[in-house]
Amino acid sequence: MMPRFLECAAIAALAITAAGACLAQDLTYPLVDTMQDRCFDTAGQTIACPAEGQPLSGQDAQYARRAAVYIDNGDGTVTDSVTNLTWQQTPENARLQFSESLTFCQALELGGRSDWRVPTIKELYSLADFRGELLKPEQGTPTPYLDSAVFGFDYPQPPMVFAGQYWSSTLYVKGPVINGQNQGAFGFNFADGHIKAYGTGFDFFTGEASADSGLPTGGNAPGNYVRCVSGTENLYGVNDFQDNGDGTVTDRATGRMWQQADDGTRREWAEALAYCEALDLAGHDDWALPDSKELQSIVDYDKTELPAIDETVFGITKDSETLDFWTSTTFGDIKSHANVIAFGKALSKSADQAEYTDWHGAGAQRSSIKTLTNQELTDEDLCSINACDVDRPDNLVRCIR
Structure with missing residues (x-):
């Protein structure tokens, strides 16, 4: 063809x-x-x-x-020469609340840059690699939906190996997600290859911390990982x-x-x-x-x-x-x-x-x-x-x- x-x-x-x-x-x-x-x-x-x-x-x-054409800058950052976005090469191996992820990226100093931020969902999705597959242990070794030859990635510990969600800064503005009144922010799961809106721990209607989110931690979302990005904001994905x-x-x-x-x-x-x-x-x-x-x-x-x-x-x-x-x-x-x-x-x-x-x-x-x-x-x-x-x-x- x-x-x-x-x-x-x-x-x-x-x-x-x-x-x-x-x-x-x-x-x-x-x-x-x-x-x-x-x-x-x-x-x-x-x-x-x-x-x-x-x-x-x-x-x-x-x-x-x-x-994708990734350039390892040798300083903990990777630049994609197609999108002109520069990425944190290896994220912190810790789950953060949505608000914590925003603060973390804003405070990050890496590779001589201080203009880090949480990526939009369209920026984050540019990294998705659909050669990935999340295999059961008896089926073989899983492959993340990410070029792991360039980017650092760790699967969560069993039995939650599928829970490789990363935050984006894109809020879900069309209604509450999951159930009740939860505000959602989109993320991409580099372990199982999906986009979805994850609970931020805030009430969709008031923007305040939700005491009735229906989430297992009693008002706070379980949290996601974050990989920060540097590049002109509000350009890529528009x-x-x-x-x-x-x-x-x-x-x-x-x-x-x-x-x-x-x-x-x-x-x-x-x-x-x-x-x-x-x-x-x-x-x-x-x-x-x-x-x-x-x-x-x-x-x-x-x-x-x-x-x-x-x-x-x-x-x-x-x-x-x-x-x-x-x-x-x-x-x-x-x-x-x-x-x-x-x-x-x-x-x-x-x-x-x-x-x-x-x-x-x-x-x-x-x-x-x-x-x-x-x-x-x-x-x-x-x-x-x-x-x-x-x-x-x-x-x-x-x-x-």
Whole structure:
């Protein structure tokens, strides 16, 4: 398959001219590859990547995107030359409350820098490496969703090895999370490859410390790790949408073009891949199902109402509380699942809850089962110790080129 997502260097090397299509030097939000390098079937088995036009063609690994380029500065910091962000190489191996993480990064002096801060969720997600997989001990050695050849990372002690959550500074502003009145802040879990909103220990409605948070520590969130970042604030992760007037939207910050409105049809994963591969829209026939980072890039985390997308430029089907959209990225922990981005409520519940709640927050990255055909998965496969997500095989689709 000919890769359709060629970065400027690759286009120049091939002497391809595409006026206005290659402005990487001007991109303020260059997207980093997920690094997923294998193809999978709907049962989760590794397969040879299908040829163009064949079933399951169009997966994440089949498109060349810009790989992360990390520079170890030799002073406890790492610079990503794609995003121009500099990161704390090895974080403190201690959980902090959300407010403590803000204070910690503000006070950090490292690598001759004092302008450290907690990253936004879009900055933090740029580090996600979807070659990761959290294996059970009998299955082998786990791989974090992070380039551990460059960054320091320690799994939490058993039995909580999956709890590798790192804070972002992005608050969930659309409502309380988990249950009750909890304020949430998004984070990414480098152990199990998910975005979700974690309780900050503050009341969503008052902003004060919550005495009725429903969290196990009686008002305080369990706490997450933090990896501080240095770089121009409010630059990376900010969209610049242009309505092209032909059913497409271009994000001039990322250089990606989007299908403006989904077609309202829910599909299983194989059908979603095929739909985008076959789409002919606005004179273009080189559409594809977006990878996880591409789709997450258009989430509107600042909007206070659902859905979590800029409706001044995008159309979106509103047929359910859960508006999960497929990505082409297979979920490393359970490869019968693919990643989804939640533009509506990200529903889940604990074992003692009768009803699902917006546990993870709109803008979360979860995973959905690719198909119900010939699947024999149990609750033990699909639920964590803490929660069971809504897991549906038919999700919405928005294509990219």
